[in-house]
Amino acid sequence: MPEIASAGRDGFIDLPKELEDDLIEIGSTLPAWSAEGAFLAGSTVEWCRAKLNSAPRFVEIRERLLSLLSGAAGGYAVVRLRNIAQVLGVGDRFLRLTTALLAEVAIPFQPFQRWPLWKEIGTNLDANPGLSTGxxxxxxxxxxxxxxxxxxxxxxxCVRPDPLGAGASILSDARAAVSRLTPSSRALLADKAYSYGSFFDLSDVGEEYKPFPVLDGEPADLGFVRFTAKMLSQSGLDEAHAHAARELADQMVAGQVSCTLQRGDVLVVNQHRVVHGREPLGDGQRDIAPEDRRLLLQLFLRGAGTTGQLAS
Structure with missing residues (x-):
């Protein structure tokens, strides 16, 4: 494995004690959310927003979070809610509060119809090791x-980190990686030559895109660097397009940073700019009780103007 730089502290948001106390109180009063299809209901968003704005220090944290997620900054942030999780636990009260905080970035939604708003990513010893649950x-x-x-x-x-101290999240600025490629590689990545994955039981993510270009030619705030390393193993990819994708993968690795999430940490990734992944978990997972193994919860966010759901 390549050497990985630790994510700079500029990407972390530590809350002032005064705000933590306010959010603990708010988290104890938030009602269960309601949904409109796959999306968090607008009424829930507005109610939560009013509660959060009653906290004197909240606006500055919200502005810092939005700034970190913008294209001009790193494109990711880790909000440390560890002390709040210590008081509220990581059950319904904590999830309602975290959902309310994330609704200040964009509208929470769940595209996978068979999962609740927060989707579990546990540790399955029988899964393909390279999968999110592996x-x-x-x-x-x-x-x-x-x-x-x-x-x-x-x-x-993060509900539970790996008890063995491994499994760091890895992040890389995909657009910076693209900028380091040759023009010929970028031209190949703009071809609709790539494919990966299945497409079923999904909502509010448009249609299946197959094949797709890695580089769609859209502005950075609208388009994506459509990349997954797993597409390199797809049959039918010719050598020229595979080579260009491997070059991009190498550049992503060269620019990667890592952060090991702890209980209560929330990693937010702007998909228009940043790709993510995970380092291996520690050896000896079979010696850990299933209920003690690493557990994350995943939530997706939709920005303004893509599906008619507006984040004001």
Whole structure:
């Protein structure tokens, strides 16, 4: 495995004690959310927004989060809610509060019809090690790469870190990686030559996109670098297009950073700019009780103007 730089502290958001106290109180009063189809209901968003804005220090944290997620910054942020999780636990009260916070970025939604708003990503020792639920290296990717309208943001909430201290999240600026490629490689990546994954039981992510280009030619705030390392194993990919994708993968690895999420940490990734993955979990997972193994929860966010659901 390549050497990985630790994510700079500029990407982390630590809350002031005063705000933590306010959010603990707010988290104890938020009602169960309601949904409109796959999306968090607008009425729930507005109610939560009013509660959050009653906290004097909240606006500055919201502005910092939005700034970090913008294209001009790193494109990701880790919001540390560890102290709040210590008080509220990581059950319904904590999830309602976290959902309310993320609704300040964009509208929470769940494109997978068979899952609740927060989708579990546990540790399955029998799964393919490279999958999100596996124990091995989960290579760089964006979520729902084969949808015409992927989620604008993907978020990961750490309920339990790997007890063995491994499984760091890895991140890379996909657009910076593209900028380091030759013009000929970029031209190949703009071809509709790539495919990966199945497409079923999904909503509000458009249609299946197959084959798709890695580079769609759209502005950075609208388009995506449609990349998943797993597409390299797809049959039918000619050597020229495979080579260009491998070059991009190498550049992503060269620019990657890592962060090991702890209980209560929330990683937010702007999919228009950043790809993510995971380092292997620690050896000896079979010696850990299933209820103690690494557990994340995933939530997707949709920005303004893509599906008619507006984040004001």
């Amino acid at each position: 124990t091995g290296y989960n290579a760089f990717h964006m979520d729902l790469v084969n949808a015409t309208q992927p989620p604008d943001y993907t978020t990961l909430l």
